[in-house]
Amino acid sequence: MKATVWAGRDRVKVTTVPDPSIMNARDAIVRVTTTAICGSDLHLYHGYIPAMRKGDILGHEFVGEVVEVGPQVRDLRPGDRVVVPFPIACGRCSSCRRGLYSVCENSNPNAGLAEKIMGHSPAGIFGYSHLLGGYAGGQAEYVRVPFADVGPVKVPDEVPDDQAVLLADVFPTGFMGAEMCDITPGDVVAVWGAGPVGLFAAASARLLGAERVIVIDRYPYRLRLAREHIGAETIDYEDTDVRDALTELTAGRGPDACIDAVGLEGHHGNAALYAYDRAKQAVRAETERPFALRQAILACRSGGVVSVVGAYGGFVDKFPMGAFMNRSLVMRTGQCHVQRYTRPLLDRIRRGEIDPSFVVSHRMPLKDAAKGYRIFQKKQDDCTKVLLKV
Amino acid sequence: MDETDPILLDQRAAGGAALPRLLGVVSLALGAGGLLAPRAVARLTGVDDSPAALAVIPAVGARELAHAAGLLAGRRPAGWAWTRVAGDALDLALLVRARADRRGERCRRVGRTTAVVAGLAAVDLFAAVRAGRARAAHRRAIDVEVAVTVNRSPAEAYRFWRDLENLPRFMAHLESVRVEDVRRSHWTARGPAGRPVSWAAEIVDDRPNRSLAWRSMPGTRVPSAGRVRFVPAPGDRGTEVRVRLRYAPPAGALGRAVAKLFGEEPEQQVRDDLRRFKQVMETGEVVRSEGSPDGTSLRQQAAQRPAQPLPAARR
Numbered sequence: 001m002k003a004t005v006w007a008g009r010d011r012v013k014v015t016t017v018p019d020p021s022i023m024n025a026r027d028a029i030v031r032v033t034t035t036a037i038c039g040s041d042l043h044l045y046h047g048y049i050p051a052m053r054k055g056d057i058l059g060h061e062f063v064g065e066v067v068e069v070g071p072q073v074r075d076l077r078p079g080d081r082v083v084v085p086f087p088i089a090c091g092r093c094s095s096c097r098r099g100l101y102s103v104c105e106n107s108n109p110n111a112g113l114a115e116k117i118m119g120h121s122p123a124g125i126f127g128y129s130h131l132l133g134g135y136a137g138g139q140a141e142y143v144r145v146p147f148a149d150v151g152p153v154k155v156p157d158e159v160p161d162d163q164a165v166l167l168a169d170v171f172p173t174g175f176m177g178a179e180m181c182d183i184t185p186g187d188v189v190a191v192w193g194a195g196p197v198g199l200f201a202a203a204s205a206r207l208l209g210a211e212r213v214i215v216i217d218r219y220p221y222r223l224r225l226a227r228e229h230i231g232a233e234t235i236d237y238e239d240t241d242v243r244d245a246l247t248e249l250t251a252g253r254g255p256d257a258c259i260d261a262v263g264l265e266g267h268h269g270n271a272a273l274y275a276y277d278r279a280k281q282a283v284r285a286e287t288e289r290p291f292a293l294r295q296a297i298l299a300c301r302s303g304g305v306v307s308v309v310g311a312y313g314g315f316v317d318k319f320p321m322g323a324f325m326n327r328s329l330v331m332r333t334g335q336c337h338v339q340r341y342t343r344p345l346l347d348r349i350r351r352g353e354i355d356p357s358f359v360v361s362h363r364m365p366l367k368d369a370a371k372g373y374r375i376f377q378k379k380q381d382d383c384t385k386v387l388l389k390v
Numbered sequence: 391m392d393e394t395d396p397i398l399l400d401q402r403a404a405g406g407a408a409l410p411r412l413l414g415v416v417s418l419a420l421g422a423g424g425l426l427a428p429r430a431v432a433r434l435t436g437v438d439d440s441p442a443a444l445a446v447i448p449a450v451g452a453r454e455l456a457h458a459a460g461l462l463a464g465r466r467p468a469g470w471a472w473t474r475v476a477g478d479a480l481d482l483a484l485l486v487r488a489r490a491d492r493r494g495e496r497c498r499r500v501g502r503t504t505a506v507v508a509g510l511a512a513v514d515l516f517a518a519v520r521a522g523r524a525r526a527a528h529r530r531a532i533d534v535e536v537a538v539t540v541n542r543s544p545a546e547a548y549r550f551w552r553d554l555e556n557l558p559r560f561m562a563h564l565e566s567v568r569v570e571d572v573r574r575s576h577w578t579a580r581g582p583a584g585r586p587v588s589w590a591a592e593i594v595d596d597r598p599n600r601s602l603a604w605r606s607m608p609g610t611r612v613p614s615a616g617r618v619r620f621v622p623a624p625g626d627r628g629t630e631v632r633v634r635l636r637y638a639p640p641a642g643a644l645g646r647a648v649a650k651l652f653g654e655e656p657e658q659q660v661r662d663d664l665r666r667f668k669q670v671m672e673t674g675e676v677v678r679s680e681g682s683p684d685g686t687s688l689r690q691q692a693a694q695r696p697a698q699p700l701p702a703a704r705r
Contacts, residue, residue, distance in 0.1 A: 053694055135681070
């Protein structure tokens with residue numbers, strides 16, 4: 001089959017690899033029909049996530065048709081159309097039982113490695129490095145789906161691929177970012193990052209009843225999406241001082257909740273500050289560029305919530321712990337427990353509360369994956385989200 | 391599980407300190423004699439005609455007291471056994487010279503003394519070599535204690551473990567366990583060069599739903615023992631499974647083979663075993679990925695294959 005593989009830093013290629021087969025009794029094989037490139041795939045692309053090997057199949061957002069199931073999979077049969085959550089979760093361990101699927105205790109066969117770096121291991125993830133399991137990803141014609149009796153959700157015919165594929169990661173991740181804010185009437189929610197996750201966090205904050213939603217980015221085309229599809233107010237940090245603007249917009253209170261949807265490869269309007277963290281990252285003295293996180297902590301109203309759904313991999317420098325502690329802030333975070341959200345969000349789509357496909361800017365065949373990564377990385381051609389058609 | 395678990399006999403004690411301590415008592419007697427009654431000792435050994443003997447004998451006595459202190463009070467009596475061997479060599483050299491100068495009764499006495507010292511030297515050498523081997527065996531021994539929390543009841547976890555034939559499903563070093571009757575079983579481990587290593591074992595302590603201990607049969611070539619305890623985790627958190635495993639690999643090629651089963655980091659390997667135990671208990675089988683097709687294992691983590699499906703030939 002054809003698959004998108006990592007070929008070294010800033011290089012992916014579509015190549016022929018063996019077809020997948022059932023390895024565990026609870027596996028299913030899915031013929032992928034639509035798959036997407038995620039912002040977090042760019043962290044792999046840039047080589048910021050350790051334990052990648054050349055030849056690793058990428059991709060953790062995909063929908064497709066079940067073609068084969070293992071003997072222990074009872075709820076799926078060949079022909080079912082499914083969307084598959086990106087965290088691989090067994091559904092039986094204590095974490096899964098508590099709904100914390102992205103920290104499944106069993107799905108990372110390389111847990112020993114992850115423990116050395118993170119203390120305990122999170123769940124395995126499709127196509128996301130050997131640190132997180134060494135699973136083949138879904139930017140391919142076929143993919144093996146472990147624990148297929150837990151993750152995949154059947155998609156009804158009236159929901160097209162372009163909507164359903166967003167339920168694998170970005171929509172649930174954004175939604176969880178908003179949900180963690182415990183939004184109550186009157187709340188002002190600020191979102192750093194207007195990529196798909198940030199846009200969905202903003203849209204979800206609206207769905208959950210936020211009074212006002214403010215989105216911060218530097219790409220005018222993305223900020224336009226936030227205004228036009230979500231009704232958010234926007235701040236372009238290239239031409240506006242973000243903290244001044246937020247103080248002004250909230251009459252000095254600060255946002256009740258701040259969502260970091262940027263993560264480890266942040267950008268800063270101040271060239272000197274950007275250069276400081278970029279340089280430390282280049283020599284691996286820190287692994288992240290946490291501008292959005294620092295700013296979110298300083299901007300948040302006292303006693304407010306800082307919700308982090310942007311991806312981090314290692315250590316951050318200059319974490320404003322003094323502000324965080326003295327102003328009674330709360331931080332909530334986590335890789336999304338997608339299995340918790342796929343069905344409810346699918347229902348919201350079917351009820352017409354939201355059409356998530358507004359984030360999709362590009363559709364191209366799988367064979368053009370390398371081009372898709374390139375324009376997404378360089379934000380060319382107003383790129384927000386690339387879908388690969390198989 | 392503490393050090394004094396009576397079931398898991400301390401295999402280190404075999405070939406340990408008993409003989410060196412006895413030799414310490416001998417040194418104490420000789421040292422006291424040499425210092426307190428040098429003339430009597432000189433007569434007994436046949437060197438009472440030499441003026442130098444009255445200087446040499448107390449010196450030898452002082453040396454023996456030092457040996458005695460080391461052997462009786464020292465933390466590592468085995469090392470002191472070698473100092474006795476060295477002392478014996480010196481004494482024998484002195485005695486050989488003394489005998490060459492003498493005739494008659496004195497010559498016979500020196501000869502008898504030489505024979506006694508030579509006999510003691512043989513015992514000293516034996517003790518020193520054996521203590522050295524015991525130390526090496528202790529270095530080779532694998533003694534690991536690891537725990538994992540499993541989202542199952544103690545009874546379920548116990549039941550699975552009690553069927554020892556299940557152990558190879560999650561213990562990487564085992565090829566198979568064949569249960570012969572309620573107590574006895576036959577274990578086979580994967581040898582590094584593809585040559586299996588086998589031994590017989592018996593269950594020595596069985597407390598249903600609480601703990602289980604097993605031990606290799608006396609006289610087997612791979613002394614080993616283990617105990618697993620199943621403790622209810624607080625609240626609704628399943629079962630804390632606490633395992634202690636001991637292997638005392640013998641010297642030589644077999645011992646090296648057994649040591650290799652556990653690699654450089656035996657604790658990490660047993661931890662991986664327990665991770666697989668948890669996977670089997672909670673999910674039904676060992677979890678596999680394309681990069682780790684054989685499931686959790688330290689060696690595999692270090693040498694990952696690319697995360698893409700296995701070629702048909704390798705499935």
